[in-house]
Amino acid sequence: MLNPSLHATLNQSSPLHLCSLPWRPAPPAEVKPISLFSPAAPSSFCRRKVARRRTGSGGIKCGAAEADEAVVSVTKKRTPTKVKAVATVKLAVGGIFSHVGITRGLDDIADVLGRSLYLELLSTELDAGKLSELAETGLEKKATGNYAHRARLGGDKEEGKYESEIEIEYDFGEIGAVLVTNEHHKEIYLKDIVIHTIDRSDNHEAKALTVHCHSWVHSKFDNKEKRIFFATKSYLPSETPSGLRRYREKELALLRGDGTGERKTFERIYDYDVYNDLGDPDADADKARPILGGSKELPYPRRCRTGRDRTKKVRIGTDPLSEKRGGSFYIPRDEAFSEVKNQQFSTKTLRSVLHALVPSINSALVDKRLGFPYFTAIDSLFNEGISLPSESVGSFFRSFIPRLIKVISEVDDVLLRFEIPEMMDSMTLNLTLKFNLISFQFCVDDASYLPSETPSGLRRYREKELALLRGDGTGERKTFERIYDYDVYNDLGDPDADADKARPILGGSKELPYPRRCRTGRDRTKKVRIGTDPLSEKRGGSFYIPRDEAFSEVKNQQFSTKTLRSVLHALVPSINSALVDKRLGFPYFTAIDSLFNEGISLPSESVGSFFRSFIPRLIKVISEVDDVLLRFEIPEMMDRDKFSWFRDEEFSRQTLAGVNPLCIQLIREFPIVSKLDPDIYGPAESGITKEHIEREIKGIMTVEEALKEKKLFILDYHDVFLPFVHKVRQLENTTLYASRTVFFLTPDDTLRPIFIELTRPKSPSTPQWRRVFSHCWDATGTWLWRLARAHVGAHDSGFHQLVSHWLRTHSAAEPYIIAANRQLSALHPIYRLLHPHFRFTMEINALAREYLISAGGIIEVSFSPERYSMELSSAAYDQLWRFDMEALPADLVRRGMAVEDPSAEHGLRLTIKDYPYAADGLLVWSAIKQWVTDYVSHYYSGGAAAVSDDNELQAWWSEIRNVGHGDKKDEPWWPELDTPESLIGVLTTIIWTVSGHHAAVNFGQYHYAGYFPNRPTVTRINLPVEEGEPVERLNRFLTKPESVLLESFPSQIQATVVMSVLDILSCHSPDEEYLGGEPEPAWAADPTLRAAFVRFSGRMKEIEGIIDGRNADMNLKNRCGAGIVPYELFKPFSDAGVTGKGVPNSISI
Template sequence: MQHQRHPVTSPPRSTRSTIKGEVVVQSHKQSGSGKSASLRLYSSTEVDPKTGKGKLSNQAYLKCGTTKTDDGEKTRTYRVKFQVEPNFGNPGALVVRNRGKNRFFLQSASLQIQNNQIILFDCHSWVYPFRTTKNLDRIFFANTVSCTNTNLPVLFDTTTQLLMLLQKYLPHQTPQALIELRKEELISLRGDGTGERKEWERIYDYDYYNDLGDPDKGEEHNRPVLGGSELHPYPRRGRTGRHPSKADPLTESRPSTINLDIYVPPDERFSPKKQSEFASNSIQAVLHFLTHKVESVIQPGSNHFESFDEIHDMFSRNKSQVVEGALKEKLKALVPKEFFKEVTHAIKNPLKFPVPQIISENEFAWKHDEEFGRQMLAGINPARIRSLEVFPPRSKNGQVSLIEQSDIEHNLEGMTLPQAMNKRRMFILDHHDYLMPFLSQINSKDVCTYASRTLLFLKSDFTLKPIAIELSLPGLEVNNEINWVVLPASQGEAAALWQYAKAHVAVNDSVYHQLVSHWLHTHAVVEPFIIATRRQLSVMHPVHWLLDPHFKDTMHVNALARSMLINSGGILEKTLFSAELSMQLSAELYKEWRFDEQALPADLLKRGMAIEDSDPNNPSGVQLLFQDYPYAADGLEIWTAIQTWVTDFCMLFYTDDVSVRSDEEIQAWWSEIRNVGHGDKSSETWWYQMASREDLIKALTTLIWIASALHASVNFGQYAYAGYPLNRPTLCRRFIPEEGTFEYAEFLTDPDKYYLNMLPERGEMILGIALAEVLSQHTSDEVYLGQRPSTMWIHNEQVSDKFEKFKRKLRMLEERIECKNTDPRLTNRRGHAKIPYMLLYPDTPNVESRGGITGKGIPNSISI
């Protein structure tokens, strides 16, 4: 909190008492040590009648500290003494004034008080110079009170005693001395909605996505505003407040160069350690990209790869010294001088891309039909497939699919189509209706994109066999379509055409994954929840404490995405077939989004992948159609563990439904999420009413699921699967050739060459690989599901016991996942590519200082 300091009259020295403490400051490059900062304490138990707030102590100063380095982190610890009145009571808030010239990172503070108790402040926040913040101090509220002897048994029988220890209060339980401070903090965080935000301002406000275009650079950079309209509804983002562009007053101006320091509130920024790692990972990926770009200049040829071997060579560890020498010379013209030394040092190490898992065991596993189907259940977009309920499929405009029953019944293990559907063994991957309105414009931009429907049959070994693909284009007349049906084949020309059809389906699925499953359904929809939490839930609120780890770094990641990935001319526009229409396509799919359907059980029921189960021993409430659906099977267990933890936590603080309805902060929080953060959905009736503990538990469980497990499932496998672009291409340059055309003759001459020329150009492929490499990286400061960023809370036995129960459950799930991955009956957990399904493997015991592309581990938050 930014806090205006109040004058205080010092009591006579002879009547003062002393409170001793320690303050820990993290040392970072380009930041201060905190030396000479002043601190004061607010009482949580004694009110100053002049201010209506807790009594204030005298000032203490950070003077001489001791420095320690642990695991590369340097900290400086200061010992402080506060002079207070004898009846000061217990401290409840710490006021910090930075009198230096540089910001510093305040890690924590601890105070020793009477009865062998310690009051702890878990700060983890930047404190900016007092002159910069316009004479506003920072205030931190106590996190816990603990006994100095942690071996003493601490047992609590009542909610009141629990809250006193944890120092987390529902609004009506706030100590009188802290009520005004609690209100002032929230008001200060909301700001007034005006002005351009500065680096040091802790202001949380909403805005439309009006910063994706850059019309001042030319008409080709115009992009519509997303959010605030029926045509382009969208979740809100954090407001930056930059001035309007000159060419379009509705569009916010953009920096003239790529800006890695785009505004987000200071507490939402990467840690210096993560900032360094993220930059290093990005540079490495860029070097990989430049290596192959330079090689293509040194060894000029087609813009397309000429053979599969040439693509595989990108992942080889061998590289000629001639290429290395030429690379250095070319890089001199591409890399700023100040970075060239670092770059050339990196060249000493192999600069080929690491081998993606999809080709590490079997270079051609991705070509198998069963692997194609398996990735719909265990790949990086496992929540799009659904049960086929109507045959033949129909478009929204009523046009009927051309797939005929006779085309597919020979692939149904002796069953008729109605029998297979009745037994719930027919499935569809549908990328048709949402794409059709965009295809004419998309295909005018030198790409060739179909809308697709893929029918699949669940075989008796529970693998999915694709049995028909329908590809569609808009016809000349409105609501008319041109459709082709492609059927599986194992040899000859028909087999090649079938492979081409699968590539076009993979293109559809890749773009949907990146724009919707990944960006929209995790990154974009969570940001309004973060903003509302900061604005409406005090840090003293237990739900704020519960959610805080699940928001780590998300706003900063999203800001970087708006700066480099989803903006006009950004990486996604360069690599996806949707190009400049990408975010409009995302907005179109937001029209279908419902928060309640993001709950995994509800999603599975909606897609017909599970049925309701009333067994009281099944807390998820659903039963899968078949267990060999790795994403759903592991996901339901993770979901249930989160749900149990959230239920246990909420039951400690809310005694009944009335306590939820009467919680003014929770009600304001939920209202703001619905009416502002997701304001384009405010009239929908599916929002939870937030009238009961059950409503609150459902909302919190769903939010934590999205931020942790759902994001992990669609993000950290990107390099494993999309790092090999033939498995997950993102655009096609050619349609499937039709008999009697020049293209068909070209296809007959060399089917493999036609296939390679159909896929993205060399530079687009390499850029996509580099992006997948960056997005799949874990950083070493990550905090994982079942972990907390600080141990300062664990002195409360009831909360600690519930959290330990959660961790034990996650560890049990790890053992179950390992067993399932070695079960030969569960074919979909490894497939032809021999990739064990680990994307929902929590990895709780092995998370310290881990980084890199691991393909496992569930971070608490959307942090990359």
């Protein structure tokens, strides 16, 4: 929370007024001192500056002046005076100007000569006309400026200073802006400009104001236009000081550009284009992609225009206006990542994952279709990793991706590797943890006789043989004997060797009953310990067994007593030396699994060649290993409960508290009916019938009663997926269904999945196929349910990434950012409200177009729709996206997850009270809305007229609707921006989208999807029971269902690539700016806004505590319980890294 005592002394926002000199001695009696901010005496100055941690882009629109000294007096003295302007430049890595060559030398000379940076001050006023003989009535006052020379660098090696002395006229007025000309040959990053008075005639301290820049300033050799940085105070267009109006309009015109030419990296032009750069037909005909946006068939939001050349080749289904993908993806210069972000998690890091790590995975995993042969192979990604060829990965990875990359060296040890037991191989997933009883049946070919039926010639021999086998119960047994006799378990201890090894006798007593063992007749122990029996046997020598019970010679050769002894006498000590901590248990089930798949590394000197000869099943030798190891952090969900992903209750819980809790909706009508054309896709009515539901809920209520009591919910991926099913099925190594999953709400507010319906639409040659699956109690039905649930998981993963995440946050927000920079001046209060919420988004979106959603990108190769992924995203935009429904309350009401209730908190009553996404999200939404309400009320006190008459605001909103989201410009649901209330609604929705909404769908990705069986991104094969599937697949399913499930999951390459990317995307940067964290300079300089922000910041901290309390409430079963990951995605603040919490201001990763 902001410190009220610190900020209470800040004076009101107003640029330093230089028509008079507050540092002069007291004026003559006839001239009274005037305070612009308060009636305080001239000696009342604020000396504390607003703390500001910001290294990101902000452009000139962060330009602000901060009045550190507040009091200004008026005098009749009319002589010019001087002020000192100090510009702070952020140093690039490698020095102030790290470029080399001729231009470096020229820039150094310019610095020495003091002609590298030119600063000019602009007045807010026009000339008064009649007050001065030199005045030109009605014209802008002439800018006054001077060159700044580079000062000596102080202790801060990250910043450089440029100082300038500027002479100003006595009637100059308030400083409204600073013009900057960069005469270097390279751009510079300008942090701020501090302007203060120079007065050596008395003892008054210099008074200063700060103009915040946080922007890249282009070289005049690239662009002759000067950069302008406005002062702190915000103005509605109608209130703009006359001296700044022309500059305000000109700056907006420059930012809009003229819509022609290819954009240069140093430019700051914001313009629109369709998504015509996802394909690459010039490189590969198979990479041609249709244009998204600009058509009724494929509507889509607009992106930032780059103006690159058109592709040479035009493929079927593409547009002749497709752009080439060569070169860099332009984004306006101030939208780029900060240096801190570049160093910690920058384009460099993401590109390294996509450019170097992904090819390395491809080279390590040669077969692109290779799946995981068993679940322990999946576990090994977290415990042992993937060995990557060291020559393919340099030291860069070790520095920039420490979470993923580990280095193994000097490995030439012996590996103990256990064969997978047949029971585990075939029944790994019998996670009910019950034992299956197996009966053995022995068949004998020889004739058998009851005693009474024994032939007379054999009776005596029969009886004698039995007597010999019984023995007389005396003496120690010899190895050649075949005597079967009984004894108690009196040979488990060894008190003669160690008192601590004394053990009681099992059997022969009421206290310790036990079955008997075979008698050996060995000598008794010499020492009798407390709790042992004097009849305990010694353990020396061999353990007798009747001779015919010993292993056969064949068995001795393969697995003999000799081998077993070697394991016990030599191998176990080797294991003990390898595993130093004898008390260390298995921290997770995967550690046990790794015994079978990866083994334990044993010191080679402790195990001789004997092992390699006699235990080939156990001992493998590793040599010549000096590779880089890709090792994944264990996701929190898996770390808390390895088997949670396998349970129906967790599957249901994640629809309310997982990474995609935005799609569950109430069923309000029954039967469930598709809106698609039945003539094209088949019958519209769902196969889930009333009888199905009433049977599954055991007659507790009728379907009509369940609808009335709001007990039925659905995850509906039917209509959006069905049109793509046949197209996707023509691709290799993937498949697709349309799906519906129905849930029943239990009395404790948890959901239970009761039905999954998978549908294949009809085609010219085949009828529609669909099947309804339910949780069964028979093995076949249970495994089919698990397969069906895996397909739903892939549907949910695809929809989450393409719609809930990319479309509804990243893509939808880009037009807001472009329009704001084109239509809202840096002086506009709404721009200053929104600007921190747009930080870094455009660069992240450009990276996505370059690597993630492009043809052949990560999305296409890793998700079920593959090359049709973005077309599916377009279909969702067409069918589902509405700006008015992007507000959290409206979205909840639309999905039936809440109803409006003025008496309830936030004005909504949740349908499912324990709905963590909604419950916590509404806390954040309400806090944002209150902050926005306070802010808008401060500037639009004039009511509806003030909003309607704001030409910049209206142009911004019109451009969002008609250009940025032009494919939906004629929709009737667009809000009219005509009152303060409608403006508050629009702004709250935008801020929520880029902060709360994005945090909810992004920062939990690795926790929930890092273990991909929980959220597979693709299912690669059809269900074995689908009509027309080969009999061999069904037989394989019946023989080993686990193998079919694993075959359905992503391949090793698909899984590891997605896991690598999710790890990066879920990570917070060290310089992250969080919701309610720090105020913008313009807010901190205004007492009313400062107080409002203090309340907002305080509320965000309260929300942290509320969420912690909810996560500890055992009555809230969807967020608290055994092995459950607490729902923390709306906790506002976070440390750097993958934390599963933190709500940044913007779409930032």
